[in-house]
Amino acid sequence: MLSLVDSGSGTVVGRAEGEDIVLDVHTSGSGPALVLLHGAEGREANDAFIAALAERFTVIAxxxxxxGLSPRPDWCDSVEDLAYLYLEWLERQDWHDTMLVxxxxxxxxxxxxxxxxxxxLGxxxxxxxxxxKVGGREDRDISDVFAISRSELDARHYADPAAGPGxxxxxxxxxxLHIARNEEALALYGWEPYxxxxxxxxxxxRIHVPTLVTWGAQDGVVSPDYGRAYADAIPGARFELVGEAGHRAQIEQPDTLAKLIAEHSA
Known part of the structure; x- marks a missing residue:
């Protein structure tokens, strides 16, 4: 049984299988609750996007x-663990109609x-x-981010590579060290199957809430066609391309993406 409580200091503390769970949580803005789950870039890289969302929502990231600064208990080593952890968190906070991004x-x-x-979820x-996985067994749907150079990685992540860490x-x-820790965690959760x-x-x-799938038009990690297949598999999902953006559209086009999310919440 997992118990999660607000420590009152910007973290969430809990216990599962005899181990403490500590999440470093950043909350900003006002309005309806929006839970933001970051990618391999880490939460801090999304500051501009969080600020844009915080104009309309209470952003819980x-x-x-x-x-980042969240320790990982030994038992938490799969995406399934993360999914159940966050579902338990929503339940313990007694949140309803939450916008999940x-x-x-x-x-x-x-x-x-x-x-x-x-x-x-709302x-x-x-x-x-x-x-x-949308292609055949021999098709690479997702670029191997662990096997390409840093410069090529930036070119695949961003329409303008200058938007990356350089x-x-x-x-x-x-x-x-922060980037290395995030990439180490990504490898742990996503190594096999890749x-x-x-x-x-x-x-x-099974997803039965209104869903928006957005995609950077110049995404070099996973193509817009992959994104369309994702949206097609979710009943009633809407698909939107974001121009002048790569894989991390929230970094290159934070205001555009925040506006799409606000329209989706209306």
């Missing part, structure tokens, strides 16, 4: 266990949550999510 890896987590239980937005040899030690759950696509029909 945790760092996943193993990312998942970014890339966080979009996969959000989809896994929604196929299990939509009862606490609307769902998935931004360039991974998590499903040459890490020029970055601060703390920034480099960044997807072979069973997820067949259960996406």
């Amino acid at each position: 945790p760092s996943h266990p193993g990312f 998942g970014l890339q890896f966080g979009g996969w987590v959000a989809a896994e949550m929604a196929v299990r239980d939509c009862s606490r 609307r769902l937005t998935l931004v360039d999510p991974v998590g499903i 040459d890490l040899s020029q970055a601060s030690r703390d920034d480099v 960044l997807h759950n072979p069973r997820l696509q067949r259960w996406l029909h």
